[in-house]
Amino acid sequence: MIRRVISVLALLVASAFSATEYSVRSWQSEDGLPGTVLRSIVQSSDGFLWIASPEGIARFDGIEFENLILPAEIQLPRIGPNRLFATPGGVVWFSGSRGSLLRIQGKQVRKLWDDEGPSSKQFVTQVVALDDQRIIARRGEEIWWVSEDVPRLLTAPDEAIQEALARDFAAREQSGRIRPDGKPARLMDRSGRVWTPGIAPGIQVATPDGTSLDLDLSEIDRSIDVTEILEDRDGNVWATSSLSGLIRFRKLRAEVLDDADGLTERTAIALIEDAEGVLWLGLRSGGVDRVSENGIRHYEFAPESSGPRRPVAAFYIDRDEVLWAAARDGSVFRWNGQEFVLAFPRLDVFTKIDTLYQEASGTFWFGGQHGLFRMDADIPQLVGTSVGIPPCHITVLTGSDGSEGADPAAGSVWFGTMDGRVFRGSHGRFQQVGSGNDLGNRKISALLVEDANHAWAATLDHGIHFWDGTRWHRFDRHDGLPDQRITCILSDTRRDLWLGSLGGIFRVSRVELLARIQDPQAQVRWLRIDRSDGLPTRECMGVSLPSGWQTRAGKLVFPTSRGLVLIDPTQIEVNTSPPPIFIRQVRANGQLTLPSDGRLNVGPGRTRLEFSYHGLGFSAPEKISYRTRLSGLDDTWREVGALRETTYEAVPPGNYIFEVSATNGDGIRSESAASLEIRVTPRFWETGWFLVLGITSIISLAAGTGWVIARIRMKRRIHALKIRQTREAERARISRDLHDDLGASLTELSILSALAAENPDDATLRPSLNQFSGKAKMVVGTLDEIVWAATPSEDSLHSLVEYLCAFAREFLENAAITLRTDVPRHIPDLPIGPNRRHNVFLAARESLNNAVKHARASEIRLRITLDDNRLTIEIIDNGRGFDVEYASSGNGLENLKKRMTDCGGTCTITSTKPGGSVITLTLPLPLPQPG
Numbered sequence: 001m002i003r004r005v006i007s008v009l010a011l012l013v014a015s016a017f018s019a020t021e022y023s024v025r026s027w028q029s030e031d032g033l034p035g036t037v038l039r040s041i042v043q044s045s046d047g048f049l050w051i052a053s054p055e056g057i058a059r060f061d062g063i064e065f066e067n068l069i070l071p072a073e074i075q076l077p078r079i080g081p082n083r084l085f086a087t088p089g090g091v092v093w094f095s096g097s098r099g100s101l102l103r104i105q106g107k108q109v110r111k112l113w114d115d116e117g118p119s120s121k122q123f124v125t126q127v128v129a130l131d132d133q134r135i136i137a138r139r140g141e142e143i144w145w146v147s148e149d150v151p152r153l154l155t156a157p158d159e160a161i162q163e164a165l166a167r168d169f170a171a172r173e174q175s176g177r178i179r180p181d182g183k184p185a186r187l188m189d190r191s192g193r194v195w196t197p198g199i200a201p202g203i204q205v206a207t208p209d210g211t212s213l214d215l216d217l218s219e220i221d222r223s224i225d226v227t228e229i230l231e232d233r234d235g236n237v238w239a240t241s242s243l244s245g246l247i248r249f250r251k252l253r254a255e256v257l258d259d260a261d262g263l264t265e266r267t268a269i270a271l272i273e274d275a276e277g278v279l280w281l282g283l284r285s286g287g288v289d290r291v292s293e294n295g296i297r298h299y300e301f302a303p304e305s306s307g308p309r310r311p312v313a314a315f316y317i318d319r320d321e322v323l324w325a326a327a328r329d330g331s332v333f334r335w336n337g338q339e340f341v342l343a344f345p346r347l348d349v350f351t352k353i354d355t356l357y358q359e360a361s362g363t364f365w366f367g368g369q370h371g372l373f374r375m376d377a378d379i380p381q382l383v384g385t386s387v388g389i390p391p392c393h394i395t396v397l398t399g400s401d402g403s404e405g406a407d408p409a410a411g412s413v414w415f416g417t418m419d420g421r422v423f424r425g426s427h428g429r430f431q432q433v434g435s436g437n438d439l440g441n442r443k444i445s446a447l448l449v450e451d452a453n454h455a456w457a458a459t460l461d462h463g464i465h466f467w468d469g470t471r472w473h474r475f476d477r478h479d480g481l482p483d484q485r486i487t488c489i490l491s492d493t494r495r496d497l498w499l500g501s502l503g504g505i506f507r508v509s510r511v512e513l514l515a516r517i518q519d520p521q522a523q524v525r526w527l528r529i530d531r532s533d534g535l536p537t538r539e540c541m542g543v544s545l546p547s548g549w550q551t552r553a554g555k556l557v558f559p560t561s562r563g564l565v566l567i568d569p570t571q572i573e574v575n576t577s578p579p580p581i582f583i584r585q586v587r588a589n590g591q592l593t594l595p596s597d598g599r600l601n602v603g604p605g606r607t608r609l610e611f612s613y614h615g616l617g618f619s620a621p622e623k624i625s626y627r628t629r630l631s632g633l634d635d636t637w638r639e640v641g642a643l644r645e646t647t648y649e650a651v652p653p654g655n656y657i658f659e660v661s662a663t664n665g666d667g668i669r670s671e672s673a674a675s676l677e678i679r680v681t682p683r684f685w686e687t688g689w690f691l692v693l694g695i696t697s698i699i700s701l702a703a704g705t706g707w708v709i710a711r712i713r714m715k716r717r718i719h720a721l722k723i724r725q726t727r728e729a730e731r732a733r734i735s736r737d738l739h740d741d742l743g744a745s746l747t748e749l750s751i752l753s754a755l756a757a758e759n760p761d762d763a764t765l766r767p768s769l770n771q772f773s774g775k776a777k778m779v780v781g782t783l784d785e786i787v788w789a790a791t792p793s794e795d796s797l798h799s800l801v802e803y804l805c806a807f808a809r810e811f812l813e814n815a816a817i818t819l820r821t822d823v824p825r826h827i828p829d830l831p832i833g834p835n836r837r838h839n840v841f842l843a844a845r846e847s848l849n850n851a852v853k854h855a856r857a858s859e860i861r862l863r864i865t866l867d868d869n870r871l872t873i874e875i876i877d878n879g880r881g882f883d884v885e886y887a888s889s890g891n892g893l894e895n896l897k898k899r900m901t902d903c904g905g906t907c908t909i910t911s912t913k914p915g916g917s918v919i920t921l922t923l924p925l926p927l928p929q930p931g
Helices: 002-013 159-173 510-518 688-758 763-790 797-814 834-854 891-902
Strands: 022-027 040-043 049-053 056-060 065-067 083-087 091-095 101-105 108-113 124-129 135-139 142-147 150-153 194-199 202-206 212-215 226-231 237-241 246-251 255-257 268-273 279-283 288-292 295-299 312-317 323-327 332-335 340-342 353-358 364-368 371-376 379-383 394-400 412-417 422-426 429-432 444-451 454-459 464-467 472-475 486-491 497-501 504-508 526-529 556-560 563-567 581-588 591-593 599-602 607-615 625-631 638-641 645-651 654-663 674-680 818-822 859-866 870-877 906-912 916-924
Touching: 040 083, 040 226, 040 237, 049 083, 083 124, 091 124, 108 150, 124 159, 135 159, 194 226, 202 226, 268 312, 268 556, 268 563, 279 312, 279 556, 323 353, 353 394, 353 412, 364 394, 364 412, 394 444, 412 444, 454 486, 464 510, 472 510, 504 510, 581 599, 581 654, 581 674, 607 625, 607 654, 607 674, 625 645, 645 654, 763 797, 797 818, 797 834, 797 859, 834 859, 834 870, 834 891, 834 916, 891 906, 891 916
Parallel strands: 312 353, 444 486, 599 674, 818 859
Antiparallel strands: 022 246, 040 049, 049 056, 056 065, 083 091, 091 101, 101 108, 124 135, 135 142, 142 150, 194 202, 202 212, 226 237, 237 246, 255 563, 268 279, 279 288, 288 295, 312 323, 323 332, 332 340, 353 364, 364 371, 371 379, 394 412, 412 422, 422 429, 444 454, 454 464, 464 472, 486 497, 497 504, 504 526, 556 563, 581 591, 581 607, 607 645, 625 638, 625 654, 654 674, 859 870, 870 916, 906 916
């Protein structure tokens, strides 16, 4: 255990130990392999891995195995060596032990040679591509030329062919491929390490400096018989075995120190390194572990008898190299070389300290739930609004000490708060950096200050931010950040940023981030380290400070819930191979659709498009992230993370190009995006000709509608003109009545009054005075009639009947003729209009006047009936009667009929001599409206 601790400390200094650490994973038949007996492995030029076994041939994309469906006439040999070869164009060749040769491209398989007899041992041991068209195959001692899938034996191969075969043979000797004798060759990887199979219990790895490591594979199988070794483009080493399936070896990027190595517990929440290179670890359950070359020793802040164990809230080492520790209960301790002692034993108000910092000038600051404290005369004093600090919960304290050689007072103090604000202080005064919710109102989990005007701020769930001296710039998932829950931020010797998060550890180039501020389309490469790289868990603790540390040797240490993670940035081997990207399938409205000649026609009408794709990456395929774009619909790329499917709902008719690119876990993007041209055909009503027809129809409809509207407007104008003419006619009638009736009567009254005025005592003038009185009454009656005819409120059937009855009663009373009326009790108040009302009244008045003047009747009957929406007025007298035919030749009766015709009614006259007369006036009435 002590040796393990010493090795970990050596990692902090030289990192030699991690060079021999590998993760091992195996795949068996239950994982999708055609079988566990594997004979050969190869990587095709398009990036797929191909594995051969007696049970079949499979293609592997890092996540799924796809077994090749062979034609019925092709049978794979059950015994003997099988070999796979790769040539340009994604072509893979399979050689059977009895001389067969298969050409495989995609899912197409063609057999070039049939198997020979069981006794034959002449099988293909080399397949070499001279160029895209010329393929050379060695079969035993024979050399064959394969052109257009037709083999032709070369009796005298030229020198170029011999050299190509020799170069291929030498390369196979160093690439772990099967040798002609059937034994696997050793592999020299890109880092110069030599992999030698067949050394129990598995494989031996030798480094260029002479050290070696035996990879123990006994957990997979007690005895591993390696048949072939391969290094893929990502730097992973693969081995096929005769009984144990497929095995992958991947160099780990992180070393872990946990309770198995002597720590008191594996969950560390804070750490710091002192001047002697000793690591101090704050533990979740309480107390501190001191890790040194002499071993691991645990310390508590107080004897166990004094109360519960106290977890660390923050570590800090001051300018005098004294270690300070703030406990969760609010106490602050100092290390005196033997133990932790309470720094402020009698200061009860000084509690809940979460962070500490000392300026270059020597001023000590403490931050926590109750705000900011400054050390004055060895006593912490609360500072607040007097120096520009509002009430706040301070989560992190740090600072900038100015340039080298400058006045220490020129430095500045920075702190972040729980509600997402950052403050900067200088010369005892503080002010907020930025304003409002620039940092999303999230907890500031870490600050990295570069100088007085530039700083990085990490937040929980809002990414990281950069202060450029003027404003904050945010970087989040839209910029490729794998996880926005950042717990710490560090800078290595190359000034790259390292971020601890709840989703792993990330490295990003500071230069690339700053370039993205200038160009939002600039690529930012995020290297992500997680469980596949050796982390025991993806969650880096952000409970206490410091939550990450850079050692004096430049190594990075992160506390996690399952141990201490150590990373050497200089030993990180980046996978610089761009991941190939493929579109697997497309569904249109849920139906699987196959492209034709690189184009896809779907529709008609709006279509739901589903794209499935994958990028090839064999180190950690789960860390591959994708971005997609449907040109013609999307203006920019859509970052979809690790999703291998994208859906577009209701894509309208048109021409589009779907593009997808992949980025591996080391931030390397595909060289070119996979693309597919798509045409969504329109329905017939969405076509151009239908659009033209529709526009024409709309124009015609608009013109027709305009014509109709114009006609309606014209009718309205004509109607308004008729109303105006009717009004003018009514005014003319009223003027005529006033002139003819009232004017003549008033003239006559004037003459009579003048005669009476000449001699008022003359008895001969008494008849004239009586006539004057009668004429005056007549004038009043005529004026009342004119007023009634002109009053709009009287335009109803009820008013007509009522006024007619009243007139007949008064008129016949003056004439000393008996009137008998037969009128319904209830007359509806139906509107009939002023013209019709007046004409009916005049006709009835004329009829009564004729009966009084000519009939010599002693009795007149007025009968009014309402039947079938028709008004009937009958004027019946018992006079002497008259000849209707003779009387019709005059104007009186004709005017009567004309009046009734003008208002839409009729006039019927019957008479007998003697026996009296009957005048019948009929008028159709409007239908009563509901309600």
